Amino acid sequence: MSARLEKVYQNAERIEINQNTKIVCMSDCHRGVGNRGDNFLPNRHLFFAALQYYYERCFFYIELGDGDELWENCSLRRIEEIHSDIFELMSRFYRSGRFRMLYGNHDRRKEDYRFFESQCWDYYCEIEDACKELFPGLHAQEGILLQDAASGHEILLLHGHQGDLMNDILWKITAALVRFLWKPLELLGVADPTSAARNYKKRKKTEGRLNAFSKQKQILLIAGHTHRPVLSKPGESFYLNDGSCIHPQCITAMELENGAVTLVKWCMTVRRDSTLAVSREVLEGPIPWERYWEKSVLF
Numbered sequence: 668m669s670a671r672l673e674k675v676y677q678n679a680e681r682i683e684i685n686q687n688t689k690i691v692c693m694s695d696c697h698r699g700v701g702n703r704g705d706n707f708l709p710n711r712h713l714f715f716a717a718l719q720y721y722y723e724r725c726f727f728y729i730e731l732g733d734g735d736e737l738w739e740n741c742s743l744r745r746i747e748e749i750h751s752d753i754f755e756l757m758s759r760f761y762r763s764g765r766f767r768m769l770y771g772n773h774d775r776r777k778e779d780y781r782f783f784e785s786q787c788w789d790y791y792c793e794i795e796d797a798c799k800e801l802f803p804g805l806h807a808q809e810g811i812l813l814q815d816a817a818s819g820h821e822i823l824l825l826h827g828h829q830g831d832l833m834n835d836i837l838w839k840i841t842a843a844l845v846r847f848l849w850k851p852l853e854l855l856g857v858a859d860p861t862s863a864a865r866n867y868k869k870r871k872k873t874e875g876r877l878n879a880f881s882k883q884k885q886i887l888l889i890a891g892h893t894h895r896p897v898l899s900k901p902g903e904s905f906y907l908n909d910g911s912c913i914h915p916q917c918i919t920a921m922e923l924e925n926g927a928v929t930l931v932k933w934c935m936t937v938r939r940d941s942t943l944a945v946s947r948e949v950l951e952g953p954i955p956w957e958r959y960w961e962k963s964v965l966f
Contacts, residue, residue, distance in 0.1 A: 671829040672880045679810035679825075680767075685817065690923040691721045692824060694731035694891025695911035697773060700740050701749040706913045707736075711750065713918050716945040717933040718756050726922075728760045729811060731891040731909060732771025732826030738842040743776075743786040747801070754790065754801060761802050770807040771826035771892060772834040772841075777807035813923075820887070820960055822923075827890030827908070830876055831869075834892075870895060874906065881905035887928075887959055889921055896921075898930040898951035902962030919950070927953035 684690070696714065699705030707714070721728060735746050747754050760766035770777040777783045788803045809829075813822040828834040833841045870893045881888035882905060889907045896910030896919045907928065910919030917934035929952035936946040 669830070669876075669880050669883070671835065672825075672877070675810035675825050675829055676812065676823055676884065676886075679812040679823065680808060681812050681814055683816050684813045684822075684923070685815065686926040688923060689724065689726045690729060690813070691726045692729050692731050692889055692891075692909045692921040692923075693717075693912055693918070694769075694771070694826065694909055695733045695894055695913060696730075697733055697736040697911075697913055698746050698750050698753070699736045700742075700745050704739055705736070705749075707750070710912055710914075710916075710918050711753065713933045713935070713945055714912050715753060715756065717918060717920065717947070718753070718760075720947065722756065722760060725765070726924075727765040727767075728757070729767045729824060730757075730769060731824060731889070732769045732828075733773040733891065734768065734771075735774045735777075737774045737776050738772075738845040744790070747786075747790050748793075751790075751792070758801050761805060766802075766805075767811055768802070768805065768807045769809065769811065769824065769826055772828040772831075774807075775842075778809070780806060783807055815956070818957060818960070820957065821884075822887040822889060822956065823881070823884075824889050827873060827877055827892030831873060874908075878904055878906040885960070887956060889928075896930055896932075896950065898928065898954065901954065901958040905959055922953075923956070925953070926957065927955045929953040 696707050698707045701708060735743055737743060740746060757766060783806060787801055787805065789798050790801045792799045810823060810825040813824065873893055877888055877890055887905050887907065889909060891909055891911065893908060894911035895908055897906065897908040899906055907921060909921035912918040917932045919930065919932045922929045922931060930950045932948050932950055933945060934948065936944055938944055
């Protein structure tokens with residue numbers, strides 16, 4: 668299945684980066700329609716606080732797929748309405764030229780140019796009773812290739828579902844099963860067996876596939892999909908993962924800043940005066956990305 672990953676690599680948008688580049692990658696928000704099945708809802712305040720932090724510090728935000736839950740929900744318009752403050756902030760990133768959106772398996776409908784244009788270029792604002800621009804002219808992509816201007820080394824960004832039978836090749840069948848079978852069961856506590864995030868064997872297989880491809884190409888690869896945050900050590904692997912935004916009580920993100928990668932989490936903390944605050948905590952790093960090639964991972 669490396670042919671699917673090779674296709675993403677070959678077709679990816681090329682973006683030049685340097686030591687001054689500031690990028691944050693987050694994925695797997697699974698924004699829903701505000702009901703019991705909306706897994707994003709408990710952490711939406713954490714996501715908004717994190718995104719506001721990155722906006723104010725001039726980060727470039729790249730969403731690595733599964734931003735919206737379009738297997739369980741038909742209407743992206745409804746998701747935008749429920750989480751309008753989130754989309755307005757992402758629109759501010761876009762208007763400032765600091766936003767890209769990748770699609771994953773759960774929001775692959777964004778791959779369709781006409782669907783994305785009709786659902787994401789503008790939206791109706793109830794407060795102002797007017798149609799407002801959201802992401803005019805934007806198209807969801809499958810991959811982005813970052814290239815270091817000094818060394819030429821590359822960092823591939825993608826969701827990570829590529830090559831999986833149920834989540835890639837037969838995704839339309841799987842989406843139908845999730846919507847009509849597993850969505851009702853999920854509300855009763857039954858886990859979706861096709862999910863790499865909830866199925867240990869599928870997760871290991873997915874991580875193995877991505878790890879093997881990054882070794883073969885000798886490129887750093889940052890994905891989502893499995894929901895398991897990973898910042899590998901140089902010399903061990905080229906595979907990294909930004910985790911997800913639906914962890915219990917926290918969200919995770921991968922930052923690229925000052926020529927280094929850092930895995931962070933955002934969570935609620937209690938101050939000494941018993942007030943609550945959203946805090947950013949470093950989980951791993953920062954690791955200069957050039958060190959991955961200095962200690963090249965070989966077969």
